[in-house]
Amino acid sequence: MRFLLSTIGSRGEVQPVVALAMELTARGQEVVVCAPPDFRAWAESWGIAYVPVGPELRGTAKQSAGAVPTPEQRRQMIEGTMAAQFAAVRGAAEGCDVIVGGGALAVAAHSVAEHRGIGYVHAAFAPITLPSAHHAPPVFGMLGQKPADGPVDHRRLWAEDAERWNTLWGAALGAQRGALGLPPLKDVRGHLFTDRPWLAADPTLAPWPRPSDLDVLQTGAWVLADNRPLAPELETFLDAGEPPVYCGFGSARAPENIAMTVIATARALGRRVILSSGWAGLTPVDDEPDCLSIGEVNQRALFPRVAAVVHHGGAGTTTAAAAAGTPQVVVPRMFDQFYFAHRVEHLGIGSAHPSSPPTGDSLLAALRHALDPEVSRRAGTIAGEVRADGAATAARRLIDMR
Template sequence: MRVLLSTIGSRGEVQPVIALALRLQELGQETVVVAPPDFRPWAESLGIAYLPVGPELHGTAKQPAGTVPTPGQRRRMIEGTVAEQFAAVGSAAEGCDVIVAGGALAVAARSVAEQRGAGYVYAAFAPMTLPSPHHAPPVFGLLGDKPADGTIDNPTLWARDAQRWNALWGAALDAQRAAIGLAPAGDVRRHILTDTPWLAADPLLAPWPGPSEPDVLQTGAWTLTDHRPLPPELEDFLDADEPPIVFGFGSMRAPEGLARTMIAAARALGRRAVLARGWADLSVDGAAPDCLVIGEVNQQALFPRAAAVVHHGGAGTTTAAAGAGTPQVVVPQMFDQFYFADRVDRLGIGSAHPGSNPTADSLTTALRHALAPRTVRTARTLAGRIRTDGALTAARLLITEHG
């Protein structure tokens, strides 16, 4: 069986797809990944066939805060990404038996599957991105949409969300479908998500809220086992004293002065700090023995050796910290990050920071709660219940259903 895996997004979308591709290959299947160019060298180093689509995304984390496209810019962005996805996915789909779309911005995947007569599976990485009366739709932010004020019921919000999908994406999608001989998609969101989506999220950390449309199949999170050793400088720092607090914002844009705020919070608690630069290129002025700035490293090796992890609330980072049994503070910025902040707080494995722009005092308060003995015990206890077989489960399902 040959499987095409398509996604558009940062590492939070690409890494799960890579994990599934590797599991499929271990089971003797052929795979090709179509995703942003930023991750091509990494994927190919793992032996995965990779076709880039769209522009590099790395620079988006350094755009000024509050940057929102004009209606004309937004239309051109949408038309451009849809056209590029149809070209790239269409080119890679030759001989594929099934196409997997990871995340709702993989707009072309189902149409190409339909044209090729291949199977199609849509996978979400967080429950709140799928329609349910139990929660409101996510807010993307970069397209200028705003959160609801809490006075409108969830079914109405989801109906409006469907209208927004049609208004934003319908014309561009249908134009590309017409070019390859397909009829209009109709309800764009339903077209992409299908009535039977998969949920690639941990059942404890991010459970599907209950029986309702659509009929969701939860596989567990698609995690990638990382065997890389930590850099010697980081090993030496970890060995030198008590476990530090690890700070990082991954591929997210960071609020102004975030690095200084993070280090000040750690020092207020008498803790050392490890600061991950991330795409925002976080840094501190001058060298200090209580702080180490690092690049991208193996979270699975680092997080168990941390006193706490402070991060933006991406699905992958949240799951990695939960699996490590390390308490966490989530400072959400957009989309599903608010959901994961709430789940961390509800499970008692850390704190949801109130708001997206922490001060030294507010972050110190959140960290003090995360470092409390009860929180530490709960995080360690729940760690053993975080599943690590989600990608293998999904790979076996694909083979059973489409092989």
């Protein structure tokens, strides 16, 4: 069989799709990934066929956190990504039997599958992105949204979310579908997500709440089978003292001055720091030997050897830290990050920092809590429950669709 895995987003969307691609390839299937150009070289280094779609996204990690596009800018962005996705996905789908749309913004995948008369699966990477009476919709930064403060009517918010999808995406999606001879849609979100979506998230860390109106298949998180060794410089740093604190925000936008705040906080607690530069370009504040700056790294190899992980709350980083049994401090900024921050705190495996920018005092309190021996013990317990076979489970299910 031949599969097309389509996604739009940052590393948090692309890495699980590549993990699934590798599992399918290992089972003798043909796979092509269609995703932003930022990750092409990285995916191809794993031997994955890759079709880039849209512009590079890397610069978004350094944009102002308060920058909300105007309605006209938003319209242009939607029409632009819609046209780019339909062009790329249509070409990449040639000869495919099934298309997987990974994440909420893979808007062309289902329509192209419908046009070609082939199978389609929508895969979410966090429960909160799927409609449920048990939680509110995620927060979209591009819409200027903020987390709700106090009790809310979840069903009402999801109904409003459905209307928002129709208003923002309906016209552009209808135009692209019309060009393929497909009928317009009354429910854009329902069309993209379907009533039988897959959930690529760990059932211990991020369980699907029941009862549910959707028939959700939770496969487990799609974790990349990464066996790369750590760099010699990093090994030397780790061996030179007690486990350090890791800080990284991946391909997400980082809070202002977060590197300075984390380093000062860790030093106040007598801890060294490993600072992951990421897309935000985080750098040390001085040349002291207690701080090491790194780039791309195998989190599966690194996280078991650090004292705590300070991060943005992306699905991949949260899952990697949970699987390592390492306490976390989650500093959420948008979308599903607030959900994962809540789950980390609820499970007792770390701290959820408030959505406000971290200060020395607030981060000190959060990190001190995460480093508590009881939190570390609880993190170790939960680690034994986190599964690593999600991508394999999904691959088997896809192959069974023949």
